[in-house]
Amino acid sequence: EIAPRAEIYSDYGFALARLGKADEARAAYGKALELDPSCSSAHLNLAVAAVQSGALGEAESHYRQALQAKQRADAHNGLGYVLGREGHTDESFAEYRNAIEIDPKYVPAYNNLADGLARQGKLEEAEQLYERSLALKPSAAVYNALGTVQRRLGKTAEADAQVAKAKALTATQ
Numbered sequence: 001e002i003a004p005r006a007e008i009y010s011d012y013g014f015a016l017a018r019l020g021k022a023d024e025a026r027a028a029y030g031k032a033l034e035l036d037p038s039c040s041s042a043h044l045n046l047a048v049a050a051v052q053s054g055a056l057g058e059a060e061s062h063y064r065q066a067l068q069a070k071q072r073a074d075a076h077n078g079l080g081y082v083l084g085r086e087g088h089t090d091e092s093f094a095e096y097r098n099a100i101e102i103d104p105k106y107v108p109a110y111n112n113l114a115d116g117l118a119r120q121g122k123l124e125e126a127e128q129l130y131e132r133s134l135a136l137k138p139s140a141a142v143y144n145a146l147g148t149v150q151r152r153l154g155k156t157a158e159a160d161a162q163v164a165k166a167k168a169l170t171a172t173q
Contacts, residue, residue, distance in 0.1 A: 006036035014045055022049065040069035047078055056082050073103035080112060092116065107137045115145065123153050140166040140173075 013028030026049060032042035047062035063079035066072065080095030093116060099109035114129035130146040133139070147162030 004031075004035055006032040006039035007041060008032075009035065010039055010042040010045055013042070017045070017049065025049065038065075038069040040066045040072065040075070043069065044072070044075055044078070047075075047082075051078070051082065056085055060086070071102055073099040073106040073109060076102065077106065077109045077112060080109070084112075084116060089116065089120070105136055107133050107139075110136070111142060111145075114149075118145070118149050118152075123149050127153065138165075138169055140169045143169065 009028045009032035013025040013032065016022075016028055017025035026046070029042045029046045029049075032039045033046075036042075043062040043066035047059045047066060050056070050059035050062060060079065060082045063075050063082060066075040067079065076095045076099035080092045080099065083089075083095060084092035093113060096109045096113035096116070099106050100113070103109075110129045110133035114126040114133065117123075117129065118126040127146065127149050130142055130149065133142050134146065143162045143166035147159040147166070150156075150162060151159035
């Protein structure tokens with residue numbers, strides 16, 4: 001109230017969303033955008049909320065507005081997800097690649113791009129992306145995905161090794 005700032009309202013909205021108070025969260029994001037219509041985090045948070053409610057067109061709009069305000073790996077990744085769900089595969093892949101270019105350590109973009117490429121049968125590229133992802137952050141789900149790709153490539157021994165790594169990682173969690 002003393003000196004309202006858009007980022008504070010956006011953060012407050014994020015906290016409300018985590019508490020399951022979606023309507024209050026949206027109101028806080030709206031207040032953030034009243035204070036600063038180009039508040040990247042408020043647009044990003046509204047995009048996530050829109051995806052969760054199935055409003056993909058609204059989500060796409062907010063992701064694009066977030067990116068106009070600030071180039072962010074998470075916003076490119078989110079836009080890639082939405083574009084993929086809308087059937088715009090090439091544009092989706094371009095957004096995942098943009099996310100990786102902005103932040104080469106942003107693991108979700110590697111995984112989303114690899115998943116899409118695997119669905120298209122571009123298995124060698126998917127394999128490389130899963131391996132890069134795992135080098136950054138080991139994950140049982142990604143070990144399993146890599147194993148599936150390697151099995152499709154006829155690399156049975158490598159695939160079995162990935163599944164074993166996934167089981168070992170799961171056992172330690």
